[in-house]
Amino acid sequence: xxxxxxxxxxxxxxxxxxxxxxxxxxxxxxxxxxxxxxxxxxxxxxxxxxxxxxxxxxxxxxxxxxxxxxxxxxxxxxxxxxxxxxxxxxxxxxxxxxxxxxxxxxxxxxxxxxxxxxxxxxxxxxxxxxxxxxxxxxxxxxxxxxxxxxxxxxxxxxxxxxxxxxxxxxxxxxxxxxxxxxxxxxxxxxxxxxxxxxxxxxxxxxxxxxxxxxxxxxxxxxxxxxxxxxxxxxxxxxxxxxxxxxxxxxxxxxxxxxxxxxxxxxxxxxxxxxxxxxxxxxxxxxxxxxxxxxxxxxxxxxxxxx
Amino acid sequence: xxxxxxxxxxxxxxxxxxxxxxxxxxxxxxxxxxxxxxxxxxxxxxxxxxxxxxxxxxxxxxxxxxxxxxxxxxxxxxxxxxxxxxxxxxxxxxxxxxxxxxxxxxxxxxxxxxxxxxxxxxxxxxxxxxxxxxxxxxxxxxxxxxxxxxxxxxxxxxxxxxxxxxxxxxxxxxxxxxxxxxxxxxxxxxxxxxxxxxxxxxxxxxxxxxxxxxxxxxxxxxxxxxxxxxxxxxxxxxxxxxxxxxxxxxxxxxxxxxxxxxxxxxxxxxxxxxxxxxxxxxxxxxxxxxxxxxxxxxxxxxxxxx
Numbered sequence: 366x367x368x369x370x371x372x373x374x375x376x377x378x379x380x381x382x383x384x385x386x387x388x389x390x391x392x393x394x395x396x397x398x399x400x401x402x403x404x405x406x407x408x409x410x411x412x413x414x415x416x417x418x419x420x421x422x423x424x425x426x427x428x429x430x431x432x433x434x435x436x437x438x439x440x441x442x443x444x445x446x447x448x449x450x451x452x453x454x455x456x457x458x459x460x461x462x463x464x465x466x467x468x469x470x471x472x473x474x475x476x477x478x479x480x481x482x483x484x485x486x487x488x489x490x491x492x493x494x495x496x497x498x499x500x501x502x503x504x505x506x507x508x509x510x511x512x513x514x515x516x517x518x519x520x521x522x523x524x525x526x527x528x529x530x531x532x533x534x535x536x537x538x539x540x541x542x543x544x545x546x547x548x549x550x551x552x553x554x555x556x557x558x559x560x561x562x563x564x565x566x567x568x569x570x571x572x573x574x575x576x577x578x579x580x581x582x583x584x585x586x587x588x589x590x591x592x593x594x595x596x597x598x599x600x601x602x603x604x605x606x607x608x609x610x611x612x613x614x615x616x617x618x619x620x621x622x623x624x625x626x627x628x629x630x631x632x633x634x635x636x637x638x639x640x641x642x643x644x645x646x647x648x649x650x651x652x653x654x655x656x657x658x659x660x661x662x663x664x665x666x667x668x669x670x671x
Numbered sequence: 672x673x674x675x676x677x678x679x680x681x682x683x684x685x686x687x688x689x690x691x692x693x694x695x696x697x698x699x700x701x702x703x704x705x706x707x708x709x710x711x712x713x714x715x716x717x718x719x720x721x722x723x724x725x726x727x728x729x730x731x732x733x734x735x736x737x738x739x740x741x742x743x744x745x746x747x748x749x750x751x752x753x754x755x756x757x758x759x760x761x762x763x764x765x766x767x768x769x770x771x772x773x774x775x776x777x778x779x780x781x782x783x784x785x786x787x788x789x790x791x792x793x794x795x796x797x798x799x800x801x802x803x804x805x806x807x808x809x810x811x812x813x814x815x816x817x818x819x820x821x822x823x824x825x826x827x828x829x830x831x832x833x834x835x836x837x838x839x840x841x842x843x844x845x846x847x848x849x850x851x852x853x854x855x856x857x858x859x860x861x862x863x864x865x866x867x868x869x870x871x872x873x874x875x876x877x878x879x880x881x882x883x884x885x886x887x888x889x890x891x892x893x894x895x896x897x898x899x900x901x902x903x904x905x906x907x908x909x910x911x912x913x914x915x916x917x918x919x920x921x922x923x924x925x926x927x928x929x930x931x932x933x934x935x936x937x938x939x940x941x942x943x944x945x946x947x948x949x950x951x952x953x954x955x956x957x958x959x960x961x962x963x964x965x966x967x968x969x970x971x972x973x974x975x976x977x
């Protein structure tokens with residue numbers, strides 16, 4: 366193809382008890398990217414609107430992914446990528462992952478679908494590496510696969526896609542404060558008690574079972590994070606108040622999206638997810654902090670052609 | 672009912688990466704217990720064959736469970752329990768759990784099915800507490816539920832039953848050496864690196880997904896324990912040689928059953944499980960250690976009326 370336009374969804378990684386191994390994409394929230402094949406070799410990046418993100422290909426998340434893919438295929442042509450960045454950087458809902466996975470997905474179409482899903486995730490991980498120093502896959506994987514993506518292992522990369530229960534919706538409150546991924550990694554304890562780990566893996570095992578059986582009650586009971594959330598929540602003003610408001614609104618459970626500052630809550634049905642949005646808003650309306658709210662179905666597909 | 676006879680299966684707990692939270696029962700291997708209602712109150716225990724197990728009800732695993740159940744229902748009658756103990760104590764395939772869960776299951780029938788599944792597991796946990804000092808549920812739960820039983824939480828007790836893939840078989844080699852549960856608990860490190868825990872919960876999450884989708888390949892890839900097995904395997908002579916023999920025979924994966932010394936291997940199909948039994952036998956035939964071999968389908972039901 367000569368020119369294509371794609372949608373690259375925002376993603377929620379970690380999902381409470383599933384730190385570093387699980388994520389899912391949003392149906393409604395995401396970036397739009399346009400890819401234009403050029404006779405000139407190399408990668409040109411154009412950012413739409415106001416953006417502080419670098420546009421040199423080597424320093425741009427989408428750019429490094431595209432460069433690597435062109436190089437691997439020694440394609441003899443170039444590409445111009447226009448990015449309409451609708452996911453705010455630093456939000457904790459996979460802004461860099463959308464650019465990285467979007468680039469991998471779009472470039473694959475431009476190149477004639479020569480790479481498989483695992484390869485696309487691996488290319489996208491190069492973008493994550495540039496963005497945060499760590500080539501993690503828990504945002505880019507679901508951004509490519511859709512549904513819930515479980516990253517079992519990195520060497521070799523082993524990603525399992527799990528269909529999302531049909532009525533599962535997410536509500537996200539994004540407080541516009543900056544939490545650096547590097548800071549939120551640094552505060553984590555490097556060791557933990559075996560007893561705590563066992564409790565956590567009982568929960569993640571149950572969460573996976575609940576996804577497979579669409580058992581919303583069990584899904585709710587499993588959304589408990591006794592390791593990461595107690596530490597990282599200190600960076601997020603009124604975190605527990607928002608959590609309580611979401612609970613009172615009837616959500617299944619809530620937690621920190623990625624490394625924050627966004628807070629996500631999962632609900633059965635759009636009605637509860639919308640009610641939760643109102644309740645979560647109310648908590649933040651008491652503060653001077655600006656915030657965004659997103660309500661979305663869990664997307665069955667990741668990046669998609671528009 | 673006045674008199675009943677039941678089968679209480681052997682169980683494999685831990686299942687590699689799922690330390691302390693998962694277990695499954697065997698179709699073929701287990702104890703046989705007979706319950707006779709008596710006008711005299713109290714519990715009488717009779718052990719068939721040679722057994723060093725105590726027969727005073729208060730000191731017997733089945734006895735304490737039966738006593739607690741009679742007391743809860745203030746039934747006004749007593750019971751005589753005859754136990755044909757076919758699972759060797761200290762084998763690591765849930766010998767005490769079979770007595771405890773069998774007692775809970777049988778007594779419930781004698782009492783007119785007055786307790787629900789969770790209550791039966793809780794009663795059976797009293798037997799485990801007597802046997803090992805810890806009221807763990809990862810053997811008694813599958814012994815009651817059948818299939819794979821996942822113990823998500825203890826307070827409150829939350830057990831999730833997962834159907835076993837249809838062609839899943841287990842091969843067990845039981846070296847007749849003594850490994851005390853208390854010893855095998857004591858050697859475990861109380862802390863572990865977060866990185867290690869994350870790898871382990873990626874595996875357990877994948878294992879659960881594999882069970883739900885009958886994905887035997889994924890099941891095999893997920894059967895990896897980087898926390899407990901490296902430590903406990905030192906108690907089991909030729910552990911890695913048996914593991915290798917099982918792998919070469921085409922099994923999906925293997926590990927320590929419970930706290931050992933039994934070694935289990937999972938296979939797709941009876942043929943591979945039988946081939947694995949031969950291969951595992953061969954390794955132990957080189958030693959002076961006596962051993963038993965069991966080959967069995969994963970049982971869809973736990974304790975059952977005969």
